[in-house]
Amino acid sequence: MxxxxxxxxxxxxxxxxxxxxxxxxxxxxxxxxxxxxxxxxxxxxxxxxxxxxxxxxxxxxxxxxxxxxxxxxxxxxxxxxxxxxxxxxxxxxxxxxxxxxxxxxxxxxxxxxxxxxxxxxxxxxxxxxxxxxxxxxxxxxxxxxxxxxxxxxxxxxxxxxxxxxxxxxxxxxxxxxxxxxxxxxxxxxxxxxxxxxxxxNGDYRRHEGNVEAGMRRLAAGVFYLIVCQVGLSVLPDSYFLSPEFAKVGFIKRIYLLGFWAKFSLYKYISCWLLTEGALIYIGFTYKGTDEHGEPDWSGCSNVKLVLLETGNTMEHYVQSFNVNTNQWVGQYIYKRLKFLNNRTISYGAALGFLAIWHGYHSGYYMAFLMEYMVVSTEKQITNFYDKVVLPRYGNFLNSSDVYKILYFATLKSYNIVYMGWCLASFVFLKYERWIVVFEAVNYYGFIWLLIWAAFYQSYLYLSRFGGKSSADATGGKKTQ
Structure with a gap:
């Protein structure tokens, strides 16, 4: 062919x-x-x-x-x-x-x-x-x-x-x-x-504003395409497989990988924006009316740009990226497994289906495994922070401007750095390639997840050993 x-x-x-x-x-x-x-x-x-x-x-x-x-x-x-x-x-x-x-x-x-x-x-x-x-x-x-x-x-x-x-x-x-x-x-x-x-049937044609909304999406798509091309010309995929990358300082290495991941994401985002703009232009994407009573043309949006650019966790990326495919998997796979009566198994099965649907490359399976592990870890950290840290130190932390700056900078750094780690295997696909990138950054993604897991499980164990409920760190459910 x-x-x-x-x-x-x-x-x-x-x-x-x-x-x-x-x-x-x-x-x-x-x-x-x-x-x-x-x-x-x-x-x-x-x-x-x-x-x-x-x-x-x-x-x-x-x-x-x-x-x-x-x-x-x-x-x-x-x-x-x-x-x-x-x-x-x-x-x-x-x-x-x-x-x-x-x-x-x-x-x-x-x-x-x-x-x-x-x-x-x-x-x-x-x-x-x-x-x-x-x-x-x-x-x-x-x-x-x-x-x-x-x-x-x-x-x-x-x-x-x-x-x-x-x-x-x-x-x-x-x-x-x-x-x-x-x-x-x-x-x-x-x-x-x-x-x-x-x-x-013409149900959407009586609404106006689709042409203007489509042109705005087209402009956004062209912008992201240009940024993608420029960014990947400066940080091409091949650079991260080279010995030169491994010789760069560690902090610089993980940030470079993070920015490369953003540019790589823009390749997909620009294409989705271009095709969404055409769907809006033809009047296909009507979703109802927004809070101002104006027609909402986001019915086929595959990316939530504001959340993508302002989010600070991996879960934000999941919620803002490839939205329609995720919704499809949620409706036709995850929710159809409701009879299992176990959300964890249903979620794992949905991610497994997505990995298989992408193909045989080990990088897909590693990427979705990392998504599952990172999002689960984020929820544990959030629960621990909300239920343990804030009740004890919340008054001081919320009144400290220095802390607020550090908090924002930490989350943004985490967002950039871990995006690079999570996307590497998805882009490089073959084990022989993505493992080179993982090795070049000293496997930091695995290491920090393991450190947190050891701390969190130790905390749960000590809470039970001391006769206390671990409900604080598990969202209100006692450990049996």
Whole structure:
């Protein structure tokens, strides 16, 4: 598939432009596809939006989306077409057998995706057909759940399920248009079929302000893209695998890794902002009204910029980054495991699913393991601080301006430094690469987590040994 693209008539032109911009041809195609969402939105608004025949709307979006997919992946487009067709056939023939439908649909898509990773993955983040296919996998799995929810009584559904349940089976054309929606098929965001149907029905078009909001998001995306390119040109990935990095002073090393992580994050954020801007521009993302009674166009936002830039914990990063995917996992994986009656197991299973969904690289599993460990540690530290430190020293600490400055500086430093540690394995993927980075920074991420764990467990033990309840440090629950 890649060879066929390179041999195409425009490969020379695309290659020349990509080389001039210092990016790969695949990355240039991706960027052009993201930007194509804006003219497509303008064409739809002017010529298609008011057409009464819904089939024409579906044809427009399917044609545009599938065409862009072919522009990026050539004949590799058949992978997504096959996945959509299989889901549609499963729904047609197994709709009345909910468990079998959900199980087969889930197993097929995850197996197909993992086989795709197995045959195509390399040491880098690959821009291949598997990239949009992982988006499609979540969309088709969610679609299967929504179809099954449509067969249940209204009383048996949660609030979220009521908003996404599908009592009627859409046509194949409608499913294709939903799956290939031009500004959503490539890198997300995730959204349910019901949102697409509401949009086609014109439920969002009566609201104003989408064009201006879309342009603001586009400007933000361009800004983050420029910062990303400049930052990674100063701190390229290769630098952190070099002997030169390991020779830098330790404090400087961990801060450099932290700033590199911010620039690396901006690569994803800029792409999400660009695609979100196109979705807003076309009027797809209506969420209701804000506190001022104005239309809220953040319904498909994949990043919370204010929280991302002002947050000071890893949990803030989790809450502000890849928002729609996290919401999807929460709705279709975490909450569907409620029958286990154990939040820790459900949370671990959700993170495990996310890691598997990303691929086989050990770096993904290390990154999500670190997320679980760091967020859990943060909650322990917060409980200890709120329940033990503040009751004893709160009056002094809250009245000290010096302490407030130190507190802010400490949290910000932690935020920068630990972001570098947590993201390293996610970017470098292969064990042979990310372990080099971990070694270069003396494994500080593991060491500090272990120091805290030893202190915290010792505190709990001494509290119990002294006949005291450990409720202070565990949020009010006594240790049995």
């Amino acid at each position: 890649t060879e066929s693209l390179e041999d195409s008539p425009d490969a020379g032109l695309m290659g020349s432009i990509a080389e001039l911009g210092g990016v790969s041809t695949e990355a240039l195609r991706l960027l052009l596809t993201l930007m194509a969402g804006y003219p497509i939105a303008a064409l739809y608004t002017k010529y298609v939006a008011d057409l009464p025949l819904k089939m024409l709307h579906h044809v427009f979006f399917f044609t545009c989306g599938a065409g862009l997919c072919y522009f990026n992946y050539g004949v590799g487009t058949y992978h997504s077409l096959l996945g959509i067709l299989v889901t549609y056939l499963l729904v047609l023939f197994l709709r009345q057998n909910i468990k079998l439908l959900i199980g087969l649909n889930f197993a097929f898509h995850m197996t197909y995706l993992l086989l795709g990773y197995f045959y195509t993955s390399s040491n880098e983040y690959d821009i291949l057909w598997t990239m949009p296919h992982c988006i499609l996998v979540l969309r088709m799995i969610g679609f299967g759940f929504d179809i099954s929810d449509g067969l249940k009584s209204n009383e048996a559904l949660s609030k979220e399920q009521k908003e996404t349940a599908l009592p009627q089976v859409p046509s194949l054309l409608e499913l294709l248009a939903f799956a290939y929606f031009p500004s959503g098929f490539l890198i997300g965001p995730q959204f349910p079929m019901r949102r697409y149907q509401n949009f086609i």
